[in-house]
Amino acid sequence: xxxxxxxxxxxxxxxxxxxxxxxxxxxxxxxxxxxxxxxxxxxxxxxxxxxxxxxxxxxxxxxxxxxxxxxxxxxxxxxxxxxxxxxxxxxxxxxxxxxxxxxxxxxxxxxxxxxxxxxxxxxxxxxxxxxxxxxxxxxxxxxxxxxxxxxxxxxxxxxxxxxxxxxxxxxxxxxxxxxxxxx
Numbered sequence: 001x002x003x004x005x006x007x008x009x010x011x012x013x014x015x016x017x018x019x020x021x022x023x024x025x026x027x028x029x030x031x032x033x034x035x036x037x038x039x040x041x042x043x044x045x046x047x048x049x050x051x052x053x054x055x056x057x058x059x060x061x062x063x064x065x066x067x068x069x070x071x072x073x074x075x076x077x078x079x080x081x082x083x084x085x086x087x088x089x090x091x092x093x094x095x096x097x098x099x100x101x102x103x104x105x106x107x108x109x110x111x112x113x114x115x116x117x118x119x120x121x122x123x124x125x126x127x128x129x130x131x132x133x134x135x136x137x138x139x140x141x142x143x144x145x146x147x148x149x150x151x152x153x154x155x156x157x158x159x160x161x162x163x164x165x166x167x168x169x170x171x172x173x174x175x176x177x178x179x180x181x182x183x
Contacts, residue, residue, distance in 0.1 A: 002065070003041075003062070004035050005036070007050060007054070011036075014054065016053075016054065021053050021054070024052075025046075025049040025050060027046065027050075047062075070093060070094075077090045077091055078090075078091040083112055084112050085109050085110065085111075085112070087103055088103070088104040089101050089103050097174055099172045100170070100172075101172070102167060102168070102170075105129070105158070105165065105166040106160065107160055108159075110157060111158045115156050115157040116156070117152060117153050117154060117155045117156070119176065120153075120172050120173055120174035120175075121150070121172070122150055122152050122172050122173075123171045124147060124148050124169070125168065125170075126144055126145065127144065127167040128144055128165070128167040129162045129165060130161050130166065132158070133148060133156070134156060135150045135154050135155070135157075136154050136156075
């Protein structure tokens, strides 16, 4: 863990000196310096007092870098193509087990010729256009503003039945972080 670096970054961002932290926590400046350079590991009780002095939740100090807020700006999105029809997929953001993407389906476009299955659960929100979705024996048509969800291990298919490009916001939860192609 890199708790010391996190403490130093927060302290500097908030323009708090080591002396101010020590005054509030009762810790020595030498000890705080060792904490910030990751030369010593403070106890949970000590971390709690440091977090209080920094006015941050203790849990924030314990987060790994990959668990913290990840920002993806609109012009920095990773864009890929997926499926047999090379649908445009914009990767909005992800955590270890959840991904959120925008998928564009051109008129008549679909996720494939036949229903397919994969690991995970999906939630779909139709942002634009008209689509048809099928999973097993269930099927329905959806328009802008409609949403649906399913367990993706049952074969499913999505097709654009409208005259314009359909845009679907999809959140995918999967136990593994293999990054499998879900379309």
